[in-house]
Amino acid sequence: MKYIRKSLILIITFVFLFNLTAFAATGITSPHQNGDFRGLWVATVTNIDYPTKATTNSEILKSEAIKTLDYAKNTGFNAVFLQVRPACDALYKSKYFPWSKYLTGKQGVAPDRGFDPLDFWITEAHKRGIELHAWINPYRVTKREWGEPNHDYSSLHSTNPAVKNPGWTVKHSDGNIYFNPGIPEARQLIINGVIEIVENYSVDGIHFDDYFYPDKNFDDKETYKKYNTTGKSLDDWRRDNVNTLVRDVYNAIKSRKSNIRFGISPFGIWANKDSHPSGSDTKGLQSYYSHYADSLYWINNEIIDYILPQIYWNIGYSIADYKKLAVWWENAVKGTNVDLYIGHAAYKAENPDPKSPWYGAAEIERQLLLNETSKIIKGSVFFNYNVMAKSAALTNTVKTVFDRRDGKLPKVAVRISRPASDITTSMTSFYLNGESDPALPLYLNGKLVENRSSKGYFGVLVPLSVGKNTFTFTQAGSSDTCTITRTASSGYEKMSGVEIPSSSTFPQSQEYRMPGEKITLTCQAPAGSTVSVKLNGKTYSMKQISGPTNPSGLYKATYSVEYTMPSFSGTPRIINLGAPVYTVNYKGTVKTKSAPANIGVIMKGAPYYAEMLYDVVDTYNAPVTGNGAAYELYKGMVDSVTGMTGNYARLSSGQWVFKSRVKIYNLASPSIPVVKSTAYTVGMDNDVFELTMTSLAAAIVSYDGENVVLKVSAPASAALPKLPSNSLISSVKYKTSIYDSEYVLTKKDGAIIEGYYIEKTNTGIKLVLKRKPKVQSLAEPLKGVTIMLDAGHGGSESGAIGPLGARFAEKDINLALSFKLKKELESKGANVLMTRTDDSYISLADRLTVSRNARPDMFISLHANSMPDNVDISKISGFSVFYREVLSKPAAQLVYDGVIKEHGKNKHGVNKKNFYVTRNTWAPSFLIESDFVPNPTVFEWLTNDAEQAKLAKTISAAIVKYYTQ
Ligand SMILES: [Zn+2]
Incomplete structure (x- = not known):
């Protein structure tokens, strides 16, 4: 007895398990459970898919079934909807419905050898791990084909x-x-047909498509009269008839086998919002009004397991936008137990018009990718098998999406980020950057790429041949290609005839220099010529300094000669030497060309002046900008001009300014401002050295850590100030000439000057010397300290580009770090200002301007580094800090030492460099290069939140140390 009972339990358990999880045997989770239902409609009506031709031959019927199921399996489908009742008939042994004519050619004729297609399909589908759903068209009795007369019962x-x-x-x-649908007996027949399938076959589901009432003009007047006992409108009564059938079918299934799923694939639009407040933003046919199919009722009453709207339109289609409808259906099922699958119009793909959204298979791919962004859409079903199987593009597209979801393809597509697009360069090698799936091997032109970071980032230096170089990274089914064209070494430029191009002659604009200054006269002419230049009555022969030395033909070459500006005596004035005239003689052919501008001598003290037109005018040590600006002059300041070249004018201090930033003018006689008096005061935050002048003269100031040197373009006639005992400086000395003066303020031993700058006053200028803020509370050591953080780059300027390209560039790294540092500094009591708080472009000048206006106690620019494109940056890493002003070095050094110690970075030093944003003289200012963006492993560190938070802590600690030590 005991023994038997045990066996019974085993048998029951086995049956139970097998019924509930047909997929347990194959080891596959059922698709509606894993949330990725992938269905394929196999239509039998008019032999759309199966069988391709009606036949009683069971071998043919079997082999076509196998072919379809193999296709489904190989493409990655996990469910097939087989239409087993296309039109009041059956593709299985039924006691209610005759055999389908689409199966055997004649209604009521069975296939040979007692073959049961539904049974066979179920067995073969389950062998392949595919669910088999029996698809029923409930109401259709006949399906008229093109050209056929109206159907009559005689055809049945x-x-x-x-x-x-x-x-x-x-x-x-x-x-x-x-x-x-209004006749109860008709509905009962449909229910009986469903029960028959459920009881006799191990189907995984029962499925209805979109055909309910064919349209509004359905002739059911008599039925309405007879059965509308509750006074419903015709429309409501019809919907009620459909709802009743759906409910009864659902209950019939669930009361027999609760694991069999029941779902419906209605037309994609329930109702337009113009017709119904709950409708979608569409303008198409409405199943609620035309088919009397009330999907929302079925969903809300949970009398279906899933809804499968046929959203057969493209994304962006104005009448019925796929995206809008997908969202509408998501909202429809939200909060219910009804699953949402989408029916896709595979049959619309491969439109031959390239302008059509349905051209190729791209629209289907777009829809699938869009579905992946939804947490609610749990599957896709494609209409229909035949169009899918016939189209390699569709099959590949769908299979690729499925394979990627299954982990058979890289999760991360291979992507080259550097160069961002195909480029042309003269470089002989190039550093390629990008991302890949770390779990799979990566190949570059077929060769394994080693040394990827743990996240799959790569950086590879590749040699370039002259011409086109193609680089293809591949990984499983994913690849990306870039083309770099290397230009041939330029060679020599040909000339079409013997000439001196006017644009090559010097000067192109008025040149002024002081007596004794050397300038270079230059022009271009054919290589191998004899070239000379005549200026101020004298002729000078010129030397070829570029181009071929033994040319066979006309090649462009540059010629030059150094010229010393002549001296003149007498009252300071300007003397015009005229325009240089260049002469070339190439094998007897002689040409001359006069430069388009003149050269003049300007004597010191000549009454020639420049007035600053802008709030801030930058000055340069030489007439070039490459080394950065040296000093600032302010609006209204006047200095005499001592030279002019190109776009630059030189001032008496020797500094150059852009001509466009100043007003240059002549006076009949000299006008020289004078320093009338000086004063020195001591304040809480600053010491101030003030100069009163007869008019506003240009002044520049520098500090070398010992002496503050103030140069004023005005002679001094004033006595020196008396220094208060608590001043930052120990002495003021001055020297003067008839044109200018210089004050030297020597710092007291042990005193700290944290900043210095000139400001205009109503009567002249003042030199401000900043004192170091005093720590007020050890709990909040930075209380009262204002720190400005400057996240480098932003907006259109991405900064250094690494493995993720513009998707995570230096600008993003800098901004993320600046927020973390802000938080740290604020926790120590600091007042933190930022030059940018979002991804917007801010010019370097604007960054400096906000700092100048705010006068923070410290300015920190945050950057991450890079290298030229022809360097193997995968081998370069390290931390560095840059500063310009000596007074910035102690803070810069503490930050550097802290980071090197805490983060074990390679040492790239504390370096002096005139960066735009390190030019601030009013407070310690430095620029951090946290590490090299294009280095794959470094990039992981730079984009790791926890590591960057730690870096912010380290920098903050160093700043606290700076103020508390
Ligand atoms: Zn940068």
């Missing part, structure tokens, strides 16, 4: 229930016969 088999009960049907205006 005598056992057809429509023939036996014509009163249950309606002959519709479309030439077809339908069951009348």
